[in-house]
Amino acid sequence: MNRKSIDELKAGMVLASDLVAGDGRLLLRGGVKLADRHIGLLRRAGVEEAEVIPAPSVLSEAELLAVEDYVREFFLYVNPDHPAVAAMFRIALDLTAVAVAEGRRLPDPAERRAANLEHLEDIFVRGLISPEAIVRHETELAGFPDIFFRIKEILEDESASADRIAKVVSTDLSLSAKLLKLVNSPLYGFSRGIDSISRAVTLVGGKELSTLALGVSAINYFKDIPPELVDMQTFWRHSITCGVFARLLAGTQSGLSPERFFIGGLLHDVGRLILFKKLPYAATEAMLFARENCLPLVEAELSVLGLRHTDIGKPLLESWHFPEGLAAMIDYHHDPMGYPNPLEPAIIHVADNLSNAVEIARGGMYVMPGLDEEAWDILGLDPEALYEAMERYSTQIDAVLDAFL
Structure with a gap:
């Protein structure tokens, strides 16, 4: 890894770590391959330097x-x-x-x-x-895990309420923890943390979260x-x-x-x-x-x-x-x-x-x-x-x- 000033950054370089603005906003995630538009964004945000992975050109x-x-x-x-x-x-x-x-x-x-x-x-x-x-x-x-079939019943029930979905998913603590990690990850990009399954159901959607739960529970079979x-x-x-x-x-x-x-x-x-x-x-x-x-x-x-x-x-x-x-x-x-x-x-x-x-x-x-x-x-x-x-x-x-x- 090496640190570069904003003037040394070139398109094609890869960020080694997250870049955060002075007000705490995430600008770019580590691992992003820089393009000219990214470098322009960093300039406008007042970023002076960034740590990058050595570019392939060093080979x-x-x-x-x-x-x-x-x-x-x-x-x-x-x-x-x-x-x-x-x-x-x-x-x-x-x-x-x-x-x-x-x-x-x-x-x-x-x-x-x-x-x-x-x-x-x-x-x-x-x-x-x-x-x-x-x-x-x-x-x-x-x-097969019992939770799988309980979730499947919800997916087949068009009238299933958000409260019922949350209650069923919450009965499996391991599944709930994985789902909360997922919905709090950049996969969804919510600006505020989600600390409950009921909140996740509200933001992601009942059927959508049930589908996620179905797949996650299937992994436990293997x-x-x-x-x-x-x-x-x-x-x-x-x-x-x-x-x-x-x-x-x-x-x-x-x-x-x-x-x-x-x-x-x-x-x-x-x-x-x-x-x-x-x-x-x-x-x-x-x-x-x-x-x-x-x-x-x-x-x-x-x-x-x-x-x-x-x-x-x-x-x-x-x-x-x-x-x-x-x-x-x-x-x-x-x-x-x-x-x-x-x-x-x-x-x-x-x-x-x-x-x-x-x-x-x-x-x-x-x-x-x-x-x-x-x-x-x-x-x-x-x-x-x-x-x-x-x-x-x-x-x-x-x-x-x-x-x-």
């Missing part, structure tokens, strides 16, 4: 080429000439260059090689059992994933990142509830968690196959398992009696055009790709899943919208992660 030409080669490997299965893909590539490139400038080491390709899987044992024989049977076995053994299979912090970071981007992208469309998309992004890979529990050997084999062959993980699943995680997610969400529209955006996020109303799964689809691009700088293990160009067209967005989403994401993600993890 040598050889280092920059190494970063570009590293990032490009993740974009092998996407059309590099598509404007949205080009924007995601630029985002990944900038973030990775900054990470390297900060001292982060680019992962060695050898780190993607296989580990010993012999200690893992699948419950079922691959190819001889249906996704429905795998899910049925799982749900027969593990009970507490016994073997740690040697997957780093759950990394898994949920990707899921939460996808949720934040989905919420931001949904906000660019008219008539959509952003909370539904946050939860859609949050739970888009739940089928993968069931695979970890019921087919640990095969699921790990698919992950390693994807890493070693630079394949999208969803394609490696199909090659190794004969099914995809969405094939498992669909009967799982049905068994939970998940709201149909919310389930559909999760079920079809790898094939949005296969759904009669493709806009909602298209949002999760684009958010998932953008999340994967962001994670490259953190040592991502899998290549981009692939952008469906028709799905992108449905959103009617300019690629500049991805940079704007990235800018807003950087001000929100740490607080949202803190609320969950």
